[in-house]
Amino acid sequence: xxxxxxLWPRIVGDVPLFLVAVDVRANxxxxxxxxxxxxxxxxxxxxxxxxxxxxxxxxxxxxxxxDVCQTRSNCHSPMRAxxxxxxxxxxxxxxxxxxxxxxxxxxxxxxxxxxGYSGSNTWYHTGYCxxxxxxxxxxxxxxxxxxxxxxxxxxGQASDNIYGGPSDIIAFDFPRDGxxxxxxxxxxGGLPDCGTxxxxxxxxxxxxxxxxxxxxxxxxxxxxxxGGGDSGSPYYAKVGTSGAxxxxxxxxxxxxxxxxxxSTTCCQVEVGRW
Amino acid sequence: xxVSAATIALVAFGLSACALQIEEPGSxxxxxxxxxxxxxxxxxxxxxxxxxxxxxxxxxxxNFEIQQAPGATNTxxxxxxxxxxxxxxxxxxxxxxxxxxxxxxxxxxxPDDVVCADIGAVHGVDLMFEGDVSPEHIxxxxxxx
Numbered sequence: 001x002x003x004x005x006x007l008w009p010r011i012v013g014d015v016p017l018f019l020v021a022v023d024v025r026a027n028x029x030x031x032x033x034x035x036x037x038x039x040x041x042x043x044x045x046x047x048x049x050x051x052x053x054x055x056x057x058x059x060x061x062x063x064x065x066x067d068v069c070q071t072r073s074n075c076h077s078p079m080r081a082x083x084x085x086x087x088x089x090x091x092x093x094x095x096x097x098x099x100x101x102x103x104x105x106x107x108x109x110x111x112x113x114x115x116g117y118s119g120s121n122t123w124y125h126t127g128y129c130x131x132x133x134x135x136x137x138x139x140x141x142x143x144x145x146x147x148x149x150x151x152x153x154x155x156g157q158a159s160d161n162i163y164g165g166p167s168d169i170i171a172f173d174f175p176r177d178g179x180x181x182x183x184x185x186x187x188x189g190g191l192p193d194c195g196t197x198x199x200x201x202x203x204x205x206x207x208x209x210x211x212x213x214x215x216x217x218x219x220x221x222x223x224x225x226x227g228g229g230d231s232g233s234p235y236y237a238k239v240g241t242s243g244a245x246x247x248x249x250x251x252x253x254x255x256x257x258x259x260x261x262x263s264t265t266c267c268q269v270e271v272g273r274w
Numbered sequence: 275x276x277v278s279a280a281t282i283a284l285v286a287f288g289l290s291a292c293a294l295q296i297e298e299p300g301s302x303x304x305x306x307x308x309x310x311x312x313x314x315x316x317x318x319x320x321x322x323x324x325x326x327x328x329x330x331x332x333x334x335x336x337n338f339e340i341q342q343a344p345g346a347t348n349t350x351x352x353x354x355x356x357x358x359x360x361x362x363x364x365x366x367x368x369x370x371x372x373x374x375x376x377x378x379x380x381x382x383x384x385p386d387d388v389v390c391a392d393i394g395a396v397h398g399v400d401l402m403f404e405g406d407v408s409p410e411h412i413x414x415x416x417x418x419x
Contacts, residue, residue, distance in 0.1 A: 095393055112393070
């Protein structure tokens with residue numbers, strides 16, 4: 001592998017090499033490069049293999065990025081539920097990223113449906129290089145749920161982790177009356193993070209002149225506050241010392257000490273396991 | 275996301291307390307270190323910046339930030355995050371000179387018994403002073419919520 005590193009510039013040229021790995025099945029080496037460079041590298045593989053005296057295979061890959069998670073504005077590779085996301089640009093309006101899911105084979109994250117009402121469909125994370133995804137579906141409609149789905153084109157950013165919370169999401173469930181629940185709130189600090197589900201299914205109307213007066217369904221909690229930018233923050237129930245169950249997400253505040261969440265009751269999802 | 279421009283009350287405490295609405299640009303005297311006064315002018319038109327499609331100015335502030343306005347050494351930009359329910363913010367400005375200013379933003383109360391969509395919009399206001407002013411010499415804080 002060291003020899004490959006030395007030969008690479010001379011034989012392949014200036015193609016960035018993302019990864020070199022031992023390919024056990026092929027009894028050789030596997031190199032990963034940008035998708036657009038695969039064919040160029042393949043043309044040089046016979047020369048490279050002859051110089052190394054080992055079979056070499058080229059596949060498309062992504063550049064290695066070290067796990068960065070310093071703040072909710074700068075947490076990626078992979079991302080975690082509960083980080084801040086911005087609409088339309090890195091300086092746009094703020095919401096919070098909910099759980100990561102797999103839906104029809106597509107990697108997506110959840111957030112509040114009203115976050116996507118009008119305006120740009122593209123979402124950003126301040127600490128990340130580029131767009132993190134585009135809205136692909138929403139249940140935000142009259143008699144619907146305040147939920148939307150955003151695809152994650154870079155699947156390497158998906159995880160089953162919660163920012164500041166338990167290390168792994170192990171399942172999803174529907175909220176139940178009286179259930180203990182916690183939230184990883186994306187923006188507002190200094191408020192209680194855990195409380196109780198008081199109404200597992202409740203209907204409400206958002207108080208916002210810029211949104212339609214639609215009746216929505218969600219779950220109501222008490223003891224958990226939320227503020228501007230927290231829409232989409234993931235609700236979870238703790239399991240043991242490191243696990244958690246996805247219960248939906250907080251979307252709105254009611255009189256400061258209560259919150260309403262878009263539960264996942266409307267839409268069964270496959271919780272990501274990464 | 276379309277966000278309606280909120281009314282912001284601006285209050286300056288110097289030799290005497292004054293207040294004006296952003297829709298009515300004017301000036302407020304603030305005492306300077308020489309015993310005179312420095313006028314605080316509220317910019318007209320673009321006084322309240324709200325992030326939305328095509329909005330300009332507001333930077334990537336996370337909750338509250340005082341920035342130098344681009345290309346203007348006599349103007350600072352106060353930027354903050356607020357939910358649609360926090361529609362009555364108030365800025366309080368105190369100080370004895372342009373080198374010693376305190377700016378407090380009170381986002382105001384969230385009305386009881388409303389279901390507030392917790393999207394966080396970026397709001398901002400440009401404060402233009404008579405002389406040069408630097409964010410480094412301003413103590414800023416945000417209250418409310």
